[in-house]
Amino acid sequence: xxxxxxxxxxxxxxxxxxxxxxxxxxxxxxxxxxxxxxxxxxxxxxxxxxxxxxxxxxxxxxxxxxxxxxxxxxxxxxxxxxxxxxxxxxxxxxxxxxxxxxxxxxxxxxxxxxxxxxxxxxxxxxxxxxxxxxxxxxxxxxxxxxxxxxxxxxxxxxxxxxxxxxxxxxxxxxxxxxxxxxxxxxxxxxxxxxxxxxxxxxxxxxxxxxxxxxxxxxxxxxxxxxxxxxxxxxxxxxxxxxxxxxxxxxxxxxxxxxxxxxxxxxxxxxxxxxxxxxxxxxxxxxxxxxxxxxxxxxxxxxxxxxxxxxx
Numbered sequence: 001x002x003x004x005x006x007x008x009x010x011x012x013x014x015x016x017x018x019x020x021x022x023x024x025x026x027x028x029x030x031x032x033x034x035x036x037x038x039x040x041x042x043x044x045x046x047x048x049x050x051x052x053x054x055x056x057x058x059x060x061x062x063x064x065x066x067x068x069x070x071x072x073x074x075x076x077x078x079x080x081x082x083x084x085x086x087x088x089x090x091x092x093x094x095x096x097x098x099x100x101x102x103x104x105x106x107x108x109x110x111x112x113x114x115x116x117x118x119x120x121x122x123x124x125x126x127x128x129x130x131x132x133x134x135x136x137x138x139x140x141x142x143x144x145x146x147x148x149x150x151x152x153x154x155x156x157x158x159x160x161x162x163x164x165x166x167x168x169x170x171x172x173x174x175x176x177x178x179x180x181x182x183x184x185x186x187x188x189x190x191x192x193x194x195x196x197x198x199x200x201x202x203x204x205x206x207x208x209x210x211x212x213x214x215x216x217x218x219x220x221x222x223x224x225x226x227x228x229x230x231x232x233x234x235x236x237x238x239x240x241x242x243x244x245x246x247x248x249x250x251x252x253x254x255x256x257x258x259x260x261x262x263x264x265x266x267x268x269x270x271x272x273x274x275x276x277x278x279x280x281x282x283x284x285x286x287x288x289x290x291x292x293x294x295x296x297x298x299x300x301x302x303x304x305x306x307x308x309x310x311x
Contacts, residue, residue: 116211160195
């Protein structure tokens with residue numbers, strides 16, 4: 001009488017677990033620097049002996065952050081994650097690289113990715129030749145995609161969703177308890193990539209593009225870290241020697257860069273928005289695919305005619 005899809009329950013609990021793990025790690029990173037500055041300022045004001053004799057020994061003690069600061073910071077994070085298009089873009093990148101079906105890939109091909117695919121294919125062929133036929137038939141039944149239950153528009157099934165959520169939340173919570181300087185986004189991303197690879201979501205056609213995407217994302221994080229290190233050094237140097245004028249210029253440039261970045265991102269999202277092609281690649285109904293194909297061809301031809309007339 002009580003039919004409950006256990007995977008939906010596990011996915012719901014995993015979502016709460018991952019949110020709690022993110023809050024326990026990212027919330028501290030989010031408010032740690034400003035609260036440290038606020039605490040240092042309050043200690044300096046209470047000292048009253050001048051900057052020459054003031055020491056930062058108070059920061060050696062455990063932090064005692066008022067609850068109101070944590071609550072307000074949590075509200076800011078929730079609002080930012082809910083309204084930020086760039087945050088949804090990060091999630092979309094992870095989901096597209098891990099989705100079960102092939103489609104319009106976000107990334108191109110690279111020589112390193114092709115080499116990895118060739119080496120992996122050779123290794124898989126050697127293992128396949130050494131495996132007994134009975135074991136191969138049993139494994140083939142475990143990876144029968146025709147029996148997979150996918151919700152309308154879902155990138156993968158709920159089994160993989162539950163694995164991703166629970167494993168990522170466990171790793172983040174473990175790293176936070178051990179005080180390891182880990183990236184929650186990196187952990188969640190690599191868990192999603194590992195589960196998609198184990199679930200045979202990367203086929204012969206899509207593996208090269210998705211490996212290129214994984215390499216691009218990981219390389220982008222390292223480049224961002226290096227750029228942040230150099231930019232912080234240059235900004236601190238400019239503020240130290242430039243004083244108030246440098247501060248005003250830096251703030252103005254920061255606002256200008258943020259506005260320009262948001263404008264460029266909106267234009268990029270409008271150019272990449274193609275729900276018709278995505279629906280055509282994920283649909284299994286031949287009639288629906290044919291209808292979507294005609295609609296896609298019509299829109300493509302109209303865009304080409306419009307471009308030709310404008311030039």
